[in-house]
Amino acid sequence: MLIDQRATRPHIFLSAFDMHCVVHQNPGMWRYPGDQTHNYKDIEYWIELARVLEQGGFDALFIADVLGFYDVYGGNRDAALRTAAQAPVGDPLMTIAAMSAATTHLSFGATVSLTYELPYKFAKTMTTLDHLTKGRVAWNIVTSYQQSAAVNLGLDTQIAHDERYNMADEFMEVCYKLWEGSWEDDAVRRDVETGLYTDPSKVHDIRHAGKYYKVPGAHLCEPSPQRTPFLFQAGASARGRKFAARHAEAVFLIGTNPKDTRTVVDQYRMLAAEQGRDPRSLKIIIMLTPIVAETDAAAQEKLALIKSRAQVDAALALWGGWTGIDLSGADPDKPLDQFQGDGIRAFSDMLTRVDSELVWTPRRLAEWLCVGGMSASCVGSPRTIVDHLEEWLDVADVDGFNIARVTNYGTFEDFRDLITPELRRRGLIPEDRPARPQTARERVYGQSRLRDDHPGAAFKVGAAQASARRSAGPVTLRTSPRNVGLLVTLKAKPETKEQLETWLHDMQQFAEDEAGTITWYAFQIDDLTYGIYDTFLSHEGREDHIHGQIVKSLRTLQHEMLESPPDIRPLDLLSVKSFAPGH
Ligand SMILES: Cc1cc2nc3c(=O)[nH]c(=O)nc-3n(C[C@H](O)[C@H](O)[C@H](O)COP(=O)(O)O)c2cc1C
Numbered sequence: 001m002l003i004d005q006r007a008t009r010p011h012i013f014l015s016a017f018d019m020h021c022v023v024h025q026n027p028g029m030w031r032y033p034g035d036q037t038h039n040y041k042d043i044e045y046w047i048e049l050a051r052v053l054e055q056g057g058f059d060a061l062f063i064a065d066v067l068g069f070y071d072v073y074g075g076n077r078d079a080a081l082r083t084a085a086q087a088p089v090g091d092p093l094m095t096i097a098a099m100s101a102a103t104t105h106l107s108f109g110a111t112v113s114l115t116y117e118l119p120y121k122f123a124k125t126m127t128t129l130d131h132l133t134k135g136r137v138a139w140n141i142v143t144s145y146q147q148s149a150a151v152n153l154g155l156d157t158q159i160a161h162d163e164r165y166n167m168a169d170e171f172m173e174v175c176y177k178l179w180e181g182s183w184e185d186d187a188v189r190r191d192v193e194t195g196l197y198t199d200p201s202k203v204h205d206i207r208h209a210g211k212y213y214k215v216p217g218a219h220l221c222e223p224s225p226q227r228t229p230f231l232f233q234a235g236a237s238a239r240g241r242k243f244a245a246r247h248a249e250a251v252f253l254i255g256t257n258p259k260d261t262r263t264v265v266d267q268y269r270m271l272a273a274e275q276g277r278d279p280r281s282l283k284i285i286i287m288l289t290p291i292v293a294e295t296d297a298a299a300q301e302k303l304a305l306i307k308s309r310a311q312v313d314a315a316l317a318l319w320g321g322w323t324g325i326d327l328s329g330a331d332p333d334k335p336l337d338q339f340q341g342d343g344i345r346a347f348s349d350m351l352t353r354v355d356s357e358l359v360w361t362p363r364r365l366a367e368w369l370c371v372g373g374m375s376a377s378c379v380g381s382p383r384t385i386v387d388h389l390e391e392w393l394d395v396a397d398v399d400g401f402n403i404a405r406v407t408n409y410g411t412f413e414d415f416r417d418l419i420t421p422e423l424r425r426r427g428l429i430p431e432d433r434p435a436r437p438q439t440a441r442e443r444v445y446g447q448s449r450l451r452d453d454h455p456g457a458a459f460k461v462g463a464a465q466a467s468a469r470r471s472a473g474p475v476t477l478r479t480s481p482r483n484v485g486l487l488v489t490l491k492a493k494p495e496t497k498e499q500l501e502t503w504l505h506d507m508q509q510f511a512e513d514e515a516g517t518i519t520w521y522a523f524q525i526d527d528l529t530y531g532i533y534d535t536f537l538s539h540e541g542r543e544d545h546i547h548g549q550i551v552k553s554l555r556t557l558q559h560e561m562l563e564s565p566p567d568i569r570p571l572d573l574l575s576v577k578s579f580a581p582g583h
Contacts, residue, residue, distance in 0.1 A: 009393065012428050013250065013283050013400030013444065015109070016053050016412055019064040020090035023083065025289070025373030025404040027318060027366075028311030030084055035407045040090065043098050049412065050099035054106045056416030057429045059443055060138060061099070062232065062252065062402060063092035065111040068148030072320030073313075074328040077148070083314030086321075093129065100133035105433045107440035109138035109232045115164050116144065116153045119174035120215050126229050127179065127221035135225030135439030135448055140232040141247065143168050143240075146321065162239045170210045172247050176456040177206040179227045182219035184461045198222070204461075226448050228456050230440035245271030246455055249444065250283040252402050254374050256354040258395035261286060265397050266523035266531070273487055273533045277453045279521060283399040283444060286392055289372025289406060291379040292418045299379045303371070306406060310370030316362065319369060323347060332363040372404045382422040389428070488532040488550065489525070489567040496561045497528060503557065504530060510549050528563065 022030045022037045030037050039045040053061055069077035069087050080087050092110040099108060110129075112122065129137045143164040144150070150158040159167070187202035208215040233248035235241060244251045251268055255261030269279030291306065293299040316327050325347070330339070336348040337360070351360040351368070354376075358364060371377045378388040392398055405411040423429045439448040450457045457463065492500040504522040511520040511534060521533040532550070554566050 009428070010399075011430055012389075012393065012423075013060075013285055014056075014058045014423075014429060015060045015062045015252075015285055015400065015402045016049075016058050017062050017064065017287060017402045017404045018049070018408070019086065020092055020095070021084070021086050021088060023085045023314055023318075024064060025318075025375060026406050027083060027085060027314030027370050027373075028309050029306065029370075029407050031309045031311075032306065032407045032410070034409065037408050043095060045408075046095040046099050047102045049408065050103045050106055052412045052416055054103045056412060056420045057423065058106060058403075058412075059400075060107040060109050060440065062109040062138075062140060063095075063111060064140075065089070065092040065113070065142075066146060066149065066321075067113060067116060067144060068146035068150075068152060070146075070317045070321035071148050072324055072326050073317040074326065079313045079317040079328075080321075083311045083317065085314040085317045093125065096129055096137065097132045100136055104437045105136075105443075107136040107138055107230065107443065108133060109140050109230070109440075111140040111142055113142045113144040113149075114168055114171045115159060116149070117171075119171050119213055120178065120217075123175050123178040124220050126175075127219070127224045127227075130224035130226050130229055131221075134437060135442070136437075137226070138230035138232050138250075138440050140234065140252070141168065141172070141243075142234070161237065165235070165239045165243045167212045168243060169246075170212050172456070173210070173459075174206070174208050174213050174215050176228060176459040177208055178215070178219040179223075180450070180456055180459040181461055181463075182206055183221075183223050185223060188222050225439050226441050228450055230444070241268060241271055244268065245277070245282065246275050248282065249441070249454070250285055250399075252285050252287065253398070254287050254376075255396065256350060256376055258392045260353055261392075261396040261398070263524060263526065267525060269521065270487075270523065270525060270531045270533065273531075275455065278451075279533055281445070281451060281453065284397070285400045285402045286396065286398045287372075287375035287402040287404055288389070288392070289375050289377040289404045290385045290411075290415065290419060291371070291377065291406065292382060292385050292414050294381065294418070296380045296384055299381060299384075303379050306371060307367060310367060312363065312366035312370075315366040315369035318373060319365065322374065327362045327365075330362050332366075333361050336360045336362070336365065371406065375402075375404050382418045385419055386422045386426060386428070389423075390426075486532065486534045486550070487569045488534070490530045490532070490554075491563040492528045492530065492561065493563050494528065499561055500530060503553070503561065504532070507532070507550055507553070 018024060020040055022040060029035060036045065050061060066086055066089060070080040070085055071077040073079050077087070079085070093112070096108045096110060099106070114122070126137065126139060144158075147158055158164075182204050184202035184204075186199075188198050189196045191197075203218050205218050206215055231247055231249045232252060233240075233244040233250075234252040235244045236254075245268055253261065253264060255264065265284050268282060268284060272282045273279045291299050291303050293302050312332075320326050336351065337345065339348075348360060351365065354368065378385055380388070389401060392401070403411070403415060420429070424431055441450075442448050445451055450460070490500060508520055508522060521531075523531050523533075525531050534550075551568065554562075554568075558565060
């Protein structure tokens, strides 16, 4: 595939994926010998988990959540209840303060669906948690996908998919105004002599009146270490990806194999660049379920035991909730590609990419889902597993892994004891944590506050006066003369695909040889479409730079090499930084 910028590999982002319930992505595993997930109700269970993750060098615990039962399978919730498939389920926020008190470095990403929240109140909850965790809180922004949630939260039916994301954009704008723009840094004075605790002139109303939300007043909380919590997102639809590319600092993906996932990763980076963000600053985290043991053979034995405890009903109940496809009553051995419907064909195609040799049937699907849900999985010794992780880094260009549990206790202890030492040995995670605890964002970007190229930064105090009424539409960052660039989209003809790839490699050579180049990425968007994201040092050099070369060269080549004229857009970025080693 195309071009990998990274000469030396930075540290990966390591997240653990869990949920306040028994069965998360692991249907049937509560029956595995020694499993303790029924203790999810105890605070000690969570404190112990947080300690294990910190010992294992994890950056974050990502806690999923849903607001309704999985009731698509069979048209009711019975299978989900019988098998504990994400039900019963508790709240993801409640355990975080206690876990943070028991750890120093681990961050906590909680899933909260903004579709059923009000931004004014939600902003208060997250600021409180950011204070209590000393800046170690993250928010996984979801818009919800369950009808069973909508009807119990006062709606007749779900709000339409894209409309939920439109609401979400405005919800984010209100939150940014409250978190970033309402209180000045020095608003709290605590001046014992004069009796002034907070200076009222430094606390501002946000005066938000939009299509969905009206918040005239000020944030109720004083600024917390990060102000805006570190932002996770996992939208997979076209609208969801656009939302993620705009707001997310880390995107969580599911993908079946590194090669196919690369296309999706490149699309996210391209979309981020379109929003005026450094595409490398968007951390892409792939979900993975490792089954590890001292040797490959022992790991295979473990896998056999896991499979023997799998519950097919639980797997298909989860599958129904995720995809809307009800496989109850279907012949368990009928090939999936013989079922009717676009939805099922899309998933059948996806499964063919997992294993093209296998004839996928409902039974095989359920067996596959029992090991980590829809995540990719890998089985073997620590060396085998980490070789596999490196393949993901190289081929898919992801920045880290979201490790789903099969059992608790089990998965994360095994990871800590077997995989973490191998990751450290290969320099993929640091040997030690810094002496001073860092906030969630600081660990990733080296700073606690939003980066300047993130849209929320436009609402920072100072920036706030000028932009208080700025809409949630794409922000055009004003240029600083130091950083300018190009975003190019090119469509090849089927017969010129290879020629275009060669041309892109040649152009990369130009870019690398040129002193003014800051970043150069060329990537594939779909089968015949390619993108270039190129930033360079100054306006003056614009014509001489590779930019000039690209334009000149394209003028000559476009008729023979491209299906349609190239789309060349200038980029004016406020700042572009390369990805610093160690995040
Ligand atoms: C790794 C991962 C974790 C997710 N966790 C949750 C979750 O906890 N709760 C939820 O409602 N949706 C979750 N989702 C679903 C998405 O965030 C998103 O809401 C859903 O895919 C619908 O949006 P879309 O149509 O843009 O994909 C998750 C998705 C992925 C890939």
